Amino acid sequence: MIRARFDLAYPEFALNVDLLLPERGVTALFGPSGSGKTSLLRCIAGLEHAPEGLLKVNDEVWQDGANFLPVHRRPLGYVFQEASLFPHLSVRRNLEYGLKRIRKNECKVQMDQVVELMGLRHLIDRRDPSGLSGGERQRVSIARALLTSPRLLLMDEPLSALDTASKQEILPYLEGLHSELDIPVLYVSHALDEVARLADHVVLLAKGRVVASGALNEILSRLDLPTAHLDDAGVVIEARVAAHDENYHLTRLDFPGGNLWVGKVERAADTLVRARVMARDVSIATVAPQGSSITNILGARIAGIQDEGPDRVNLSLAVGDHMLLSRITRRSRDHLGLTVGMEVYAQVKSVALMA
Amino acid sequence: MLLDDSNLQAIWLTIRLAGTVTLILLLIGTPIAWWLARTRSGWKAPIGAVIALPIVLPPTVLGFYLLVAMGTHGPLGQLTQSLGLGVLPFTFAGLVVASVLYSMPFVVQPLQNAFEAVPERALETAASLRASALDTFFSVALPLAKPGFLTATVLGFAHTVGEFGVVLMIGGNIPGQTRVVSVQIYDHVEAMEYAQAHWLSATMVAFSFLVLLALYTLNPSGRRK
Numbered sequence: 001m002i003r004a005r006f007d008l009a010y011p012e013f014a015l016n017v018d019l020l021l022p023e024r025g026v027t028a029l030f031g032p033s034g035s036g037k038t039s040l041l042r043c044i045a046g047l048e049h050a051p052e053g054l055l056k057v058n059d060e061v062w063q064d065g066a067n068f069l070p071v072h073r074r075p076l077g078y079v080f081q082e083a084s085l086f087p088h089l090s091v092r093r094n095l096e097y098g099l100k101r102i103r104k105n106e107c108k109v110q111m112d113q114v115v116e117l118m119g120l121r122h123l124i125d126r127r128d129p130s131g132l133s134g135g136e137r138q139r140v141s142i143a144r145a146l147l148t149s150p151r152l153l154l155m156d157e158p159l160s161a162l163d164t165a166s167k168q169e170i171l172p173y174l175e176g177l178h179s180e181l182d183i184p185v186l187y188v189s190h191a192l193d194e195v196a197r198l199a200d201h202v203v204l205l206a207k208g209r210v211v212a213s214g215a216l217n218e219i220l221s222r223l224d225l226p227t228a229h230l231d232d233a234g235v236v237i238e239a240r241v242a243a244h245d246e247n248y249h250l251t252r253l254d255f256p257g258g259n260l261w262v263g264k265v266e267r268a269a270d271t272l273v274r275a276r277v278m279a280r281d282v283s284i285a286t287v288a289p290q291g292s293s294i295t296n297i298l299g300a301r302i303a304g305i306q307d308e309g310p311d312r313v314n315l316s317l318a319v320g321d322h323m324l325l326s327r328i329t330r331r332s333r334d335h336l337g338l339t340v341g342m343e344v345y346a347q348v349k350s351v352a353l354m355a
Numbered sequence: 356m357l358l359d360d361s362n363l364q365a366i367w368l369t370i371r372l373a374g375t376v377t378l379i380l381l382l383i384g385t386p387i388a389w390w391l392a393r394t395r396s397g398w399k400a401p402i403g404a405v406i407a408l409p410i411v412l413p414p415t416v417l418g419f420y421l422l423v424a425m426g427t428h429g430p431l432g433q434l435t436q437s438l439g440l441g442v443l444p445f446t447f448a449g450l451v452v453a454s455v456l457y458s459m460p461f462v463v464q465p466l467q468n469a470f471e472a473v474p475e476r477a478l479e480t481a482a483s484l485r486a487s488a489l490d491t492f493f494s495v496a497l498p499l500a501k502p503g504f505l506t507a508t509v510l511g512f513a514h515t516v517g518e519f520g521v522v523l524m525i526g527g528n529i530p531g532q533t534r535v536v537s538v539q540i541y542d543h544v545e546a547m548e549y550a551q552a553h554w555l556s557a558t559m560v561a562f563s564f565l566v567l568l569a570l571y572t573l574n575p576s577g578r579r580k
Contacts, residue, residue, distance in 0.1 A: 098484030
């Protein structure tokens with residue numbers, strides 16, 4: 001486990017957190033700007049010295065009372081918003097910068113492996129890193145951090161300085177990271193789609209405090225959290241590729257709450273994929289819909305109802321063991337007489353496959 | 356011979372003085388400039404101001420106080436005597452000490468500017484890649500501040516070559532010891548040896564032009580992408 005407790009007070013801003021984080025997978029620090037997520041990350045890295053703090057990473061104390069391990073002695077990798085490549089070094093020398101500074105017996109991540117993983121084969125012999133595109137630069141900087149074989153990888157909105165195309169280019173590499181290397185990641189973001197795509201665990205921050213911390217879906221499906229009010233509110237379903245319908249070019253995904261048909265996925269059976277179901281794409285019927293074009297209709301029980309502005313309400317729905325969110329008009333709720341505990345049908349208009 | 360032996364001696368002495376001073380200034384100016392560029396201490400302004408004083412002071416003022424301080428009864432003089440070094444005025448060593456102070460701002464300020472231009476992010480990145488503060492300084496800050504070092508070297512050297520007032524106050528006019536080119540030219544003019552003064556002065560003009568030309572050609576800061 002990673003235990004992080006920090007008290008930091010600036011004239012305009014205070015950070016006050018006490019967290020227990022899993023030492024596996026990707027943990028997203030999510031919140032609006034000014035919520036303290038970057039400050040928290042910098043405190044964990046030691047780039048910011050919180051006078052009051054405790055930081056333990058897998059039983060190793062990085063900060064405690066008067067003890068403060070300086071940044072360069074912490075086995076971490078840090079990826080900044082901008083790639084921050086050293087302009088006076090070639091791409092290869094940039095990659096080697098951290099690698100050269102770790103002890104041989106600490107080295108668990110090989111150059112070839114990372115170059116392959118981040119798709120840098122054709123870039124590594126470039127002399128001047130300033131000629132690289134934004135996405136390429138960020139991939140080099142992620143690779144450079146990985147090559148120190150970090151025991152914790154800290155990423156501070158690594159995609160936010162990139163345009164949409166570069167983001168799409170780099171996301172698969174981040175997902176690959178997730179599955180290829182067993183390095184826990186703390187990922188700061190203010191974009192829910194990135195969090196939904198990458199995170200396993202989410203810490204919600206607001207005004208320097210922790211609002212909630214939990215497994216991705218546990219957080220995304222809660223109506224009382226700010227995530228439920230976002231335009232792109234919705235849940236993530238981890239599903240298994242179960243069957244393909246070659247005739248109609250569809251794929252069936254099985255998940256603990258049932259199954260979903262989606263446009264054909266070019267993946268082998270039993271592969272795990274992540275699908276995102278937005279609250280605005282889920283509508284409700286009280287009787288089994290007849291003659292509907294919607295393929296995915298799931299039996300559900302209403303677990304919670306909360307107003308969302310003057311005209312709409314959010315519902316949380318239990319589909320088997322899984323939760324969904326639905327956003328409908330307040331009028332529909334009243335016309336259908338929806339109440340907590342009611343058995344209904346959730347009609348899923350669209351499913352976004354993420355990996 | 357266009358430049359006679361005494362002139363060549365003066366040129367050689369000047370180069371030796373400027374070279375020594377520049378080397379010393381790069382060694383002590385670098386940490387001072389780094390500190391000035393990075394510190395948040397309240398001492399930054401007063402120390403910066405003291406270092407910049409020679410820019411505004413008449414060289415004779417600086418020379419006068421150094422003469423007093425380094426003299427037999429001055430604090431520096433007492434120190435050098437107790438160390439068995441004698442007194443510094445009218446020696447080459449005295450000239451070096453005086454020139455180091457006189458040329459200090461011309462080395463420290465370009466270095467400070469160059470260090471201030473090194474982004475904090477680059478230093479943080481290096482630290483996150485396991486580089487200690489000293490390692491970061493040598494592997495990131497110095498290379499990124501390279502243009503500043505070129506400027507500082509050239510300006511420090513050129514300013515020491517060009518000084519006159521301080522030399523006259525501290526060093527006097529001892530051939531081979533303290534008689535540098537600028538003093539030699541003055542002597543020639545006093546003695547109405549205008550031809551000699553011309554050759555030496557023309558050499559200085561050519562030298563200064565070449566130095567500045569080299570500076571503007573080599574320094575990449577003006578033609579960065």
